[in-house]
Amino acid sequence: MTRAKEQELIRRAAAGDRSAAEACIRAHQQSLYAYMLRMSGRPDVAEDIVQEAFVRVLTNLDRFDDRYRFSTWLFTIAKRLYVNTCQKHKPIYDSDIVGAWQGADHESAWSPTRDEIQHNVRSALDECLQMLPERQREIIILFHQQDWRIAVIARHLDMPEGTVKSHLHRGRRKLRLLLEARETLIDHVQEVWN
Secondary structure, eight states, rough: HHHHHHHHHHHHHHHOOOHHHHHHHHHHHHHHHHHHHHHSSSSHHHHHHHHHHHHHHHHTGGOOOOOOOOHHHHHHHHHHHHHHHHOOOOOOOOOHHHHHTTTTTOOOOOHHHHHHHHHHHHHHHHHHHTOOOOOOOOOIIIIISSSSHHHHHHHHHOHHHHHHHHHHHHHHHHHHHHHHHOHHHHHHHHHOOO
16 A cells, blocks of 8 residues: 555545545554564454554544654554563463564475474464564564664664664574574474475
């Protein structure tokens, strides 16, 4: 969706147009859910946060500053809700559900071996992602899963771009070391690399 179209939808939704509000939700629901699922590791928590984030956004559309991307505002609200929720829930992980929400292109031919390898890789990466500090995990997810640019992540997290790059670099390095340190995990990842 273009920025101009998005801003027009937001203006209409703020004026009470339900179809415009629904279009805003549809445009961002899947990516926000995938982001929250990766952050929390729990489908129930991710669903609750996404729902609450949209409720807050839609009731406060008049406060949206159109100089920024709507998705950045939405993700910021969801992230704050997640931080509040973290005090109540300890993350657990279900890689199959995360994979289903990634929006990855699936080949038409089903292969049990390929599916098993992908599952093993997702499991290995998910397990190691949870071992990273939260800030590094979030930046890696925003950059690699959500395809956010460094500048957008920096605005979203209110930090300099250089700091985001440092976290991204350190997080990737730590992720690789975690994978290499765990023989069973690196074997799963090696299946894809070979």
